[in-house]
Each structure stands twice: as structure tokens, then as C-alpha cells.
Amino acid sequence: MPELVRSDIDVTDPSAVRAVLATGDIVDIVEMVDLMWYRLPGDYSVELLAALRRFSEDELLSRPRLAVAGMYAHQICFGESDATMQALLEKLVVLGSQYRAVLATTEDLYEVIASGAAAIIIPRLRGRLSESKEVGDFVASRIERMSSSGALGWGNESSRYRPGSVDVQRGLTATLMGDFRTAVRLYTRAYAQAGPPPFEHFAGANAASNLAMLAAIQGQHRLAAEWIKKSTSTADVPQPIEYLIGVGRLIATAMVAIDLLDQAAATKALQLVGAASTGIELWPFVASTHAAFHLAFGTPHRGLVLLEEAAFAHGHDLWSSTIADGILRRAHLDLLIAVGEGHRVVSALKDVPVPLRLRVPLATAYLSAGRYSRALRIAADGLRRMTLSGRDAADLRVISAVAQVALGRTDAARSSYQMLVESGVFDHRVDLIARLPQQDGERLIEALGIQSSSHVRLRFASAPVTLVELTGKESEVLSALARGHTPMQIAANTNTSLNTVRTHVKGIYRKLGASSRAEALAIAASQELITSCV
Known part of the structure; x- marks a missing residue:
């Protein structure tokens, strides 16, 4: 049975709430x-935590939306790493299946919505995304x-229904x-469902913020600007909760500034975003x-040190990461190239x-290794x-243009570059040419007659790369x-002539730029062509 509730609590009166x-x-x-x-x-x-201390653990854990509210209050007061909050979270995870059982049988719509949102959050906080x-x-x-109607509007005390809360989660x-x-579909619906302040707008603000982030990450700058504006215009969010709801907007603001090579604006936004090693879900x-x-x-x-630090803090493997469509693995590989x-x-x-x-x-x-045909393919x-x-398409078109110039296909390169100009991407991505290896950037500018303008800032940040590619036999x-095998042993073990093995060894030495076995093995290890050597 749903719990009976009072109808005379004036939640707009701070003294009444505190009482x-x-x-x-x-x-x-x-x-x-x-x-x-x-x-x-x-x-x-502070007052909420003091009130919750009057109740038993079982009373709190049997009401997931109350327990989650207490978790947020505890995080605001003590931080996400506090041992008490971590213990509460672990217990919530254990009881998650019980909450789902309640959701399956209750006829209380308030319970389904409020506790349902909590039930979505709880397994996610422990990385159980499929659950x-x-x-x-x-x-x-x-x-x-x-x-x-299948969709909940607002008005007439509908803040109980937390409009948009389930879809935003x-x-x-x-x-x-x-x-x-x-x-994007769920956030857009959550934004449409949200109502006015002071209690019905939180999901809308959160949804707009996260839509701005996704648009910026994907290179949709116009949409990012629109959602940043919508997120910013949603007022009346409690200051301690503002970061939780609005961090997506801050990430979007930082990405837009980075694409424009506006270091001051990017620095300011990232200072507000904070470190990725904290417990924020969007880390x-x-x-x-x-x-x-x-x-x-x-x-x-x-950047590489900070990325590895964040991954370590969250117990995450960068090499095999698939979270958020491989966004961390992509960042890791980009930094390694740089x-x-x-x-x-x-x-x-x-x-x-x-x-x-x-x-x-x-x-x-x-491209950085001068393997232009492979880069073009x-x-x-x-x-x-x-x-x-859109972001990856712009990057690949620039790579294509650079490779085509290097291969003597200037007309094809000009066509690739012109598509970028006509799309207006340089209005938002002044970093595209700036991040090329210096020789490639200068060659592209000269070959295509690119005039000095706001979208060409000759930073040329990428470092040259040395690649060694061996045949299967090599x-x-x-x-x-x-x-530790000798050429004679290798020939015997592979049923190959000694002369053939020696030819392979010479080819290996030549490709590695080595003059001895020890030097060849050292270079091969540094290039990760072998996992160990003796």
C-alpha cells in the first residue's frame, strides 16, 4: 500500500521545511x-542528514528515493569518497533487486517514478550498465x-511525478x-517533459546540459551552442546541485573553446569541470x-599522465575501454600519437x-609516419x-587532403579541402590544420594556396612517428x-632453408635500422613488435 502523505506541507517556506x-x-x-x-x-x-539519522537503516533502505536523496546530501556535505556514503551505496546495490520487485507490483505511480529513477541509478553507479x-x-x-498518455506533463503538484526524471536517467x-x-532521444523527451521552477525543471536542465555535451563531443557545434543556451537559461537550481546537473554544459563549453584554440576560455571551463579522477558519473x-x-x-x-591517473582512480583499462563508445580509448591513442x-x-x-x-x-x-597511401585508405x-x-568526418577529410597532396593528387586534395570550407567547419574547428605534423601542414597550405586566416594557426602539434612493419615470416x-634461437635452429624448427632465414634476418635488421641481434631486439621491443627478449 502507498504511504499516506500530508497535504499541508508548504515546501516553498524554508522555515516550514526545516520544521x-x-x-x-x-x-x-x-x-x-x-x-x-x-x-x-x-x-x-545538513538538516536532511540530521533527520535521516533518526531512522533505522532498514527504514531508509526500504525507501530508495529517500536513500538516494540522503546519498546526494551526504555527498554535498562530505564528498563522494566518504566511507559512510560508500557503505550506503554498497547496501543500495545489494538491495537493488528488491527495489525492482517492488516496482513490479506497486500501483503507486509516485513510487514507480521516484523509486524507478533511483533503481536505474544504483546499478549504474557500480558500472552495471546493462542492468x-x-x-x-x-x-x-x-x-x-x-x-x-504514456507521458507525464506538469502542473497541479506534478513535481511528485518528477517530470523527465526517468528519461534523463x-x-x-x-x-x-x-x-x-x-x-539524444531520451534527453530530448526529458527536456520536453520538464516543467517550471522551483521543483519541476531539474530533469530539463540536466537533459539540456547533457545534450550540449554530446553535440560538442560529436562535432555538432551549432546544436551544442543551442543546448548550452537552453541549459544556461534554466534558472533556479540549488548551488550544491548545480554542478551535478550542469557539468555536461561545462564539458561542452570547454570542447567548443578547445576547437577554437581559445586556451583561456577552455582553461576556465575545465577548472569548473574539475578533475576526472573524482566520482562523477560523466568522468x-x-x-x-x-x-x-x-x-x-x-x-x-x-595529458597522458592525467588520463592514466583518471583511469587508475576508476579501476579502468584504457587499452580495452569501450565505455561511452570508446571515448577514453580514443583519447589514449590520440595522446600516444602526439x-x-x-x-x-x-x-x-x-x-x-x-x-x-x-x-x-x-x-x-x-600519416605521422609518412605512410600516406595507408592513411588515405x-x-x-x-x-x-x-x-x-561530424567531428571524425572533418578529421578524416583533413587527413585525406594531406595524404593526397603528399601522393601528388593535388586536385583530389583540393576537393577534400573545399568540402570542409563549404561545410563551414572551419568556423568552429580552427584546430584541424593546427594539429597536423609540421611538414604535412606546411605542404598542404602551400599546395592548395590556403591563405592565412583565422582557421589556419600554425601550431603543428603532432610528433613524427616511426613505424616498422614486418612481413608475417619476418x-x-x-x-x-x-x-634465443639461432638462425640454424629457426631453419630446423620451421622447415625452412638457412639462407631463407638469413634473408629474413637481414630484412629485419634493415627495417629496424639495426646492425646486431641485440640492437634489433631492443628496437623491436621499443616498437612493441615483441613482448619480451632474452
Whole structure:
């Protein structure tokens, strides 16, 4: 049975709210959580925590929306790393299946919406994204069946329904899973469902903020600007909650500034965003934006250290990362190329299907190594994909133009470049040419007669890359040499003539620029062509 609630609590009166928190029972406080949403932990975090201490752990954990409100209040007062909050979160995770059982049987729409949003959040906070999605889909279907229209409007105390809250949480789960199209659809719906301040606008503000972030990350600058404006115009968010709701907008602002090479504006925005090593759920986007900053402004070594620090703080493997459509892995590979370790990028992506998001760093690695034909093939293949983001498409067109110039195909290069000019991308991406290797950037500018303008800033940040590519037989012989085998042993073990093995060894030495076995093995190890040597 749904809990009976009072109808005489004036949640717009701070003294009335504090009075209920000081003396009210748990039903009164659940009532205020339902009505006030983020404003209760945001404006009354100290008082809310004091009130919750009057109740047993079982009473709190049996009301997930109250427990989550307490978690937000605790985070505001003590930080996300506080041991008490971590213990509460662990218990919420354990009880998640019980919450889902309640959602399946209750006929209380308030409970389905408020506790449903909490049930979506809880597994996500522990990285269980598939579980979070399943819960979100279930909650959405329950809401659709229980509500007359399948979508909840606002007005007449509808803040209890937290308009847009379920969709914005489902959108965040889709965002972290890398399903950006679904995320955009859910955020857009959440924004449309949201109502006016002081209690019904939180999901709309959050949705607009995250839409701005996704648009900026994908290179949709006009849309990013529109959603930044909409997010900023949504007023009356409690200051302690403002960061939680608006960090997506800050990330978008930073990315827009980075693309314009506006270091001052980017620095200011990233100072507000904060470090990616904190407990914020959007930390992969925070980390990738910091990486983009250090790439654009010539400090990739620092960017690599910070990215690895963030990954370590979250127990995350950068090499195999797929979170948020591989955004962290992409940032990692971009930074490796910038510090001259593009051979590690090629090694990591060799002989495996290359995700669409990683076509740019792979093509860039070959471009930086002077392998223009290979870079052009990768760029051309990527540009044929219909799902390519605007950002990646612009990057691949520049790579294509550079490679075509180097291969003597000036007319084709001019066509690629002209498509970028006509699209207006240089109005927002003044970094495109600036990040090229110096020789390639200068050659492109000279060959195409590009005039000095706001979109050509000759920073030329990318470092040259040395790539060594061996044939299959050469790789086999090199691995045997690393295991301590002599050419004669290799010939016997592979049923190959000694002269053939010696020919392979000479080819290996030539490609590595080595004059001895020891030198060849040392260079091969540094190029990650072998995993160990003796």
C-alpha cells in the first residue's frame, strides 16, 4: 500500500521545511523528497542528514528515493569518497533487486517514478550498465501502462511525478553505454517533459546540459551552442546541485573553446569541470576533454599522465575501454600519437576490427609516419560509413587532403579541402590544420594556396612517428630470435632453408635500422613488435 502523505506541507517556506525535517516522521520527509526533488538535498543537506539519522537503516533502505536523496546530501556535505556514503551505496546495490520487485507490483505511480529513477541509478553507479538499462526499460514500460498518455506533463503538484526524471536517467545510462542516438532521444523527451521552477525543471536542465555535451563531443557545434543556451537559461537550481546537473554544459563549453584554440576560455571551463579522477558519473567525458585540451595546446605528456591517473582512480583499462563508445580509448591513442608513440597505436589495432571512432587515430599514426597511401585508405573507408560523427568526418577529410597532396593528387586534395570550407567547419574547428605534423601542414597550405586566416594557426602539434612493419615470416623469425634461437635452429624448427632465414634476418635488421641481434631486439621491443627478449 502507498504511504499516506500530508497535504499541508508548504515546501516553498524554508522555515516550514526545516520544521518538518526537525520533527516530522519518515512519511513527512518522503513527502518532501517527492515534492522538492533535488532542492531538498541541495538546499537542506545538513538538516536532511540530521533527520535521516533518526531512522533505522532498514527504514531508509526500504525507501530508495529517500536513500538516494540522503546519498546526494551526504555527498554535498562530505564528498563522494566518504566511507559512510560508500557503505550506503554498497547496501543500495545489494538491495537493488528488491527495489525492482517492488516496482513490479506497486500501483503507486509516485513510487514507480521516484523509486524507478533511483533503481536505474544504483546499478549504474557500480558500472552495471546493462542492468541499469534493463531496469530503465522496465520502469518506462510500467509508467506507460499506469499513466493515461504514456507521458507525464506538469502542473497541479506534478513535481511528485518528477517530470523527465526517468528519461534523463535512462539517457545517462545510454550515454555511458555509447548509444548516443538513444541518449539524444531520451534527453530530448526529458527536456520536453520538464516543467517550471522551483521543483519541476531539474530533469530539463540536466537533459539540456547533457545534450550540449554530446553535440560538442560529436562535432555538432551549432546544436551544442543551442543546448548550452537552453541549459544556461534554466534558472533556479540549488548551488550544491548545480554542478551535478550542469557539468555536461561545462564539458561542452570547454570542447567548443578547445576547437577554437581559445586556451583561456577552455582553461576556465575545465577548472569548473574539475578533475576526472573524482566520482562523477560523466568522468569518461571529463577525462577525454582534458585530453583534448592537452592535445590542442601542446602538453600531450601531461595529458597522458592525467588520463592514466583518471583511469587508475576508476579501476579502468584504457587499452580495452569501450565505455561511452570508446571515448577514453580514443583519447589514449590520440595522446600516444602526439608524444611520438604512434607505433603503439598501430600495434594495438593490428589484425583486429577497428571501431569507427578509432579510424582517426589509426589514420593519423600512419600519416605521422609518412605512410600516406595507408592513411588515405583508412580515411576513405571511414568516410564511407554513414554513422561517422561530424567531428571524425572533418578529421578524416583533413587527413585525406594531406595524404593526397603528399601522393601528388593535388586536385583530389583540393576537393577534400573545399568540402570542409563549404561545410563551414572551419568556423568552429580552427584546430584541424593546427594539429597536423609540421611538414604535412606546411605542404598542404602551400599546395592548395590556403591563405592565412583565422582557421589556419600554425601550431603543428603532432610528433613524427616511426613505424616498422614486418612481413608475417619476418615477425615469426623475430619472435624466435627473441626466444634465443639461432638462425640454424629457426631453419630446423620451421622447415625452412638457412639462407631463407638469413634473408629474413637481414630484412629485419634493415627495417629496424639495426646492425646486431641485440640492437634489433631492443628496437623491436621499443616498437612493441615483441613482448619480451632474452
